Amino acid sequence: RERAQEILDEAARRDTNRLGVEAMDLLDAYGIPTPQGDVVDSPGDAEAVAEEIGEEVVMKIVSPDILHKSDIGGVEVGVPPAEVRDTFEDLVVRARNYQQDATILGVQVQEMVDLDAGTETILGMNRDPQFGPLLLFGLGGIFVEVLEDTTVRVAPVSEPEASAMLDEIESAPLLRGARGRDPVDEAALVETVQRLSQLVTDFPAIVELDINPLVATPDGATAVDLRLTLD
Ligand code: ADP
Ligand code: MG
Structure with a gap:
């Protein structure tokens, strides 16, 4: 958490409230794997x-x-x-x-990152003035744009809630290995959702955050891109 605070302080010293992949250490600091x-x-x-x-x-x-x-x-x-x-x-x-x-x-x-072995998902957060931090999970790539197959929860989320998010998207069967693909590591995805939930709960200054893609593979989940906005 101190490490994450340092990264945000450093960003605040620049004259922008937009951060990108230069802030990926923020995810590392919360145990979210990055390449x-x-x-x-x-x-x-x-x-x-x-x-x-x-x-x-x-x-x-x-x-x-x-x-x-x-x-x-x-x-x-x-x-x-x-x-x-x-x-x-x-x-x-x-x-x-x-x-x-x-x-x-x-x-x-x-x-x-071997995208062929994985499924591109998106994990994001939008801070709503009324409801607080809304976590969004869904399939990435064309799926998120065309099908809008996403689900939302208010952070912080418990493990069962994070797990339910994976279950309730329409394309959940894709994560479980439809069409002869190996199923992705759902536990790793659930863990990642919870870790992001903790990050945005700890830092109210983060008003918006997107991990797109978060690549889910049979043996883990890796955040490949990051974009966030500070207030
Ligand atoms: P942006 O979303 O700003 O265009 P990304 O970092 O998401 O930039 O990169 C665009 C796309 O390039 C990703 O959606 C992914 O398909 C591919 N890509 C990015 N980084 C990697 C990586 N480390 N390994 C494999 N593919 C990648
Ligand atoms: Mg991207």
Whole structure:
């Protein structure tokens, strides 16, 4: 919790209330797994992080002015080690083309997550003036946009409540291994919902938060992207 407070204090010192993947340590601090990686501000440092990861990486532009990174070409997946430096430059150029004066905090170099072995879900929070922190869970990707298959609870949620959230979405059978897929680790998802519930209960300054995607696999759940707003 102290670690999480430090991260939020640091963010408050910048002149923005929007945080992105640079704040993923916040999730780590609450025991929500995130891919290995770091935010760097030079091509050389990007290469060093990629070397540490030791295989193809994902690279993302980190800017409070860019909400949907992939919309502006700000996410490159499967970047081989030899292309890390050039990709760093490309991402910054694309961000500048999108908005000349965008604040660019750097580029995140992140371990690849095997999306084929998993299911993209979304876990979010919206603080309602009347009801308090509303937790939202659903399938991610096209499912969340097209089917709007989501469910909501007021935080804090108990384990049975978190579990019920997984059960009550229409696409619950997908999580349980429909069509010959391996079922995802539901216990890990339930745990993640509860941990996020604790985080937003502890920090009322967080008014909005989205983990999209939260990748659920047969052996865990990993937060791959983060966006949040402070009051
Ligand atoms: P944004 O939502 O701002 O466009 P994301 O970080 O969510 O940015 O990345 C966009 C998409 O790229 C994700 O929905 C996911 O499909 C893919 N992606 C992002 N990070 C990873 C990763 N570490 N491993 C595999 N795929 C990823
Ligand atoms: Mg995303």
